[in-house]
Amino acid sequence: xxGVRRYFEDFHVGESFTTPEIEVTTDEIVDFATRFDPQFxxxxxxxxxxxxxxxxxxxxxxxxxLTMRLWHDHGPPVQGGLIGLGxxxxxxxxxxGGDRIHVVGEVIETRPSSSGAPRGVVxxxxxxxxxxxxxxxxxxxxxxxxxxGH
Amino acid sequence: xxGVRRYFEDFHVGESFTTPEIEVTTDEIVDFATRFDPQFxxxxxxxxxxxxxxxxxxxxxxxxxLTMRLWHDHGPPVQGGLIGLGxxxxxxxxxxGGDRIHVVGEVIETRPSSSGAPRGVVxxxxxxxxxxxxxxxxxxxxxxxxxxGH
Numbered sequence: 001x002x003g004v005r006r007y008f009e010d011f012h013v014g015e016s017f018t019t020p021e022i023e024v025t026t027d028e029i030v031d032f033a034t035r036f037d038p039q040f041x042x043x044x045x046x047x048x049x050x051x052x053x054x055x056x057x058x059x060x061x062x063x064x065x066l067t068m069r070l071w072h073d074h075g076p077p078v079q080g081g082l083i084g085l086g087x088x089x090x091x092x093x094x095x096x097g098g099d100r101i102h103v104v105g106e107v108i109e110t111r112p113s114s115s116g117a118p119r120g121v122v123x124x125x126x127x128x129x130x131x132x133x134x135x136x137x138x139x140x141x142x143x144x145x146x147x148x149g150h
Numbered sequence: 151x152x153g154v155r156r157y158f159e160d161f162h163v164g165e166s167f168t169t170p171e172i173e174v175t176t177d178e179i180v181d182f183a184t185r186f187d188p189q190f191x192x193x194x195x196x197x198x199x200x201x202x203x204x205x206x207x208x209x210x211x212x213x214x215x216l217t218m219r220l221w222h223d224h225g226p227p228v229q230g231g232l233i234g235l236g237x238x239x240x241x242x243x244x245x246x247g248g249d250r251i252h253v254v255g256e257v258i259e260t261r262p263s264s265s266g267a268p269r270g271v272v273x274x275x276x277x278x279x280x281x282x283x284x285x286x287x288x289x290x291x292x293x294x295x296x297x298x299g300h
Contacts (some may be wrong), residue, residue, distance in 0.1 A: 065182075085241070091237075101178060
C-alpha cells in the first residue's frame with residue numbers, strides 16, 4: 001500500500017500496510033514528557049516504579065506523535081497530504097524505553113462526500129505494536145482525500 | 151477546579167475549568183512537525199499557502215500535546231496523576247503561529263468501577279480555543295481516578 005500518491009478512488013476497504021520498526025529511547029520519552037506531559041511516571045525513570053504503571057512509560061501523546069511519523073513515512077502517500085478529520089477510539093498501552101514499535105494500518109471504510117464534492121473520507125484503524133507484542137496504541141483515524149482529477 | 155489532589159468522589163458532572171493562555175510560535179510548530187509530522191503545510195510557512203489549508207498550520211498532534219500540557223499545569227490535580235484510559239471524538243481546527251490558546255474542560259460523566267474496585271472513570275470534554283475564537287481541538291478524554299482511602 002505504497003507507491004504513487006493516491007486519490008480517494010485508490011483506497012479499498014480491507015487493504016493494509018505495515019511499517020518498519022523504530023526504537024524508542026528512554027531519553028526521548030523523558031524529553032517529550034518534560035515538554036508536554038511532565039508527570040513523574042513519564043519524566044523520571046526511577047520514581048516511575050512507584051506509579052500505577054509500575055514502570056517508566058511514555059506519554060500517550062508521544063506514542064501518538066511517533067505513530068504519526070511512522071504513518072507519514074511508510075503509509076500510502078495521499079494526494080494533497082494526510083489531512084486528518086478526526087480520531088475515534090484512541091487508547092494506549094505501556095510504551096517503554098528500548099521498545100521497538102511499528103504501525104499496522106487497515107482501511108475500514110471509504111465514503112464519498114455526501115455533498116457530492118470531489119473528495120471522500122477514508123477511515124483507517126491504526127495499531128501501534130511493540131516488539132514485546134504489546135498494543136501501545138489503537139486508533140481509528142479519518143482522513144480527507146481528493147477524488148481523481150481534482 | 152484546582153487545589154488539592156482529587157479522588158474519584160471529588161469529581162462532579164458539570165464542573166468546569168479554564169486554563170490560562172499560552173502563545174504558540176511558528177518556530178515551535180515547525181520544530182514539532184519536523185520531528186513528528188513533516189508535511190509541507192506544517193513544516194514550511196511559505197509553501198503552506200498552496201495547501202488545502204491555505205495557510206501554515208500546526209500538526210494536530212502538536213495541538214494535542216500542547217493541550218495536554220495546559221491540562222496538566224492548570225486542570226484539577228488528580229491523585230496518582232492523569233492516567234488516560236482513552237480519547238473519543240478528537241478533532242482539530244487550524245492552529246497558526248502567533249495564536250494564543252487555552253483549554254476549557256468540563257466533567258461530563260463520573261462512573262464507578264463496574265468491578266467494584268476502589269476507583270472510577272471520569273470523562274471530560276476538553277476544548278482548546280484560540281484567541282481568534284477558533285476551536286483548534288475538541289476531545290472527550292477518560293481518566294482513571296482512585297477512590298478515597300486508596
